[in-house]
Amino acid sequence: MEAALLGVYTARMSLDRSDPPVAPQPPTRPAPEGACDTHIHMLANDMPMWPGRVEDPAALGFADYLAVWRAEMAANGIDRTVVVQSILYGTDNTVTLRTVEELGRNAARAVVLVTDQVTDAELDELVARGAVGVRLNYVHGGVLTWDGVEAIAPRLADRGLHIQMLCMADRHLPDLASRIAALPVPVVLDHMAWPNVSAGPTEPGFATLCRLLERHDVYVKLSAPYRLAEAPFDRLDDHIRALLAANAQRCLWGSDWPQIMLNGARRASGGTLLDAFDRVCPNDATRNAVLVDNPARLYGF
Template sequence: MAETEKPAAGMPPDPRAPETKAPAGACDAHVHLVAAAGEYPLWDGRAEDPAPGPDLDGWLAIYRNHLETLGFSRGLIVHSILYGTDNSVTVEAVRRMGADFRGVGLLRDGATEAQMDTFTDQNMVALRLNYVHGGVLTWAGAKAMAPALADRGLHIQMLAHADRHLEEIAEDVRHLPVDVVFDHIGWPADGMIPESDGFRTLCNLLADGKAWVKLSALYRMCPAPYDRADALVAALVAANPERCLWGSDWPHLMLADAEMPVAAELLNAFHRVVSDRATRERILVQNPANLFGF
């Protein structure tokens, strides 16, 4: 492989119906959209290339089938670092999907008022911060931008390891004027331990209404049927079901050592833990409507 070549992601499997479909109005609150090679500029520092496949319209057709098969009619499209700070593929995907879809994009430290205005006009509801790997936005930069984000109704979506990072940033989170959403059940790095100090800190932030969490990407932490994560998901929902969201993390980019999941099995795992119909509807329908403005 030449130095300039990147390994390619795999295509997601064809969607399969879950044991129980999502209720009417449900939102898959974490997916990414990619496009054909050359259609949108990729970031030079990316870890991989998107899977060889169709153009954006083709990917959107696959995405619509994913949503319909699982029972979702709304979605949050999260910009992938594969495209760096050029949000155009995500902005266009949101535009083509229509009124029941929103986006999360990337902004650099020190983004201007005009850039944030454009961001808002493009139906972006949040900017993403990677506290694990670093990136174009730092925690200090996000805190500095928070008042301007609040003025525009934007929030921060954050990838962090709860068991390594939450204790050090919890007080900042409590005092920010914007909502903070933590991806992937807080993505514990040192084992699936709900009693860890950092994970308890995340639960406390939820309980106090100071943060949100996505019950997503269990496949990145444990193999199917993902029951090793049940205790963590249950603890987060018990802390505050009004601050939980669910996302498939489709089409499962940058797998590293994880196995390609079947999205239906991820939804089955959610339903296994959250058996109460009213709580399911709260997490899948009402919470995303409140946070994303559907």
């Protein structure tokens, strides 16, 4: 299934070059001390890329991208980062792990890409270099399958790794919820599980997501609203309120910087995205939980 979806996605996108990252724009209210952006990608045009990628990074080297990211962190008041391996580099996690090394283990963690056939030795090396999770893309496909996730999950659990997953709430969660709940590791769902915005937060798949947050070791990233709605992203306010009400202790925030493979979406600065979260967040205690305490607990900061 995943390979077929990747083929469809690739067919509708040309191998274009990403635009350079947008200039940092500070939020109205900086993030609190210890805040973590739990979803960024590090890119570089001077590192080997996966032949199956759907676009190239901007014409910037690793040092350039890292400098822009440091400026983004400073502008938003972000102290910690979770670097998620981009499919542009396949299972060569070098750019992601190098970012963790450069930022330091007090400030960065990695979510990596592996195949169904990943070995124990490979997992051990990834953990030693700062990996805390592996990613499954159930929307576009990629290098890891759902069957592979279920097969390797016990070995991930032995190493304290979690599974990060991109899926669509309405299409996938009604069928997958029980299998997600049965996994022996935490599961982190990207981008609010890509909800059907027009169906509202009572849509059955999204309601399933809320129940998973309430009852199981499942987290959700309040990330990438720009992929789902136009700024100021208020069409998603009720979805975010529902997720916070279901279990604010299982919600995380991420900017999706530098926002690649847009497929028609319009980029938004991290500051704008923090402002959108603040508009909905009910109080400082919840804000601190989402931005500081929850990622510290999950990622081991």
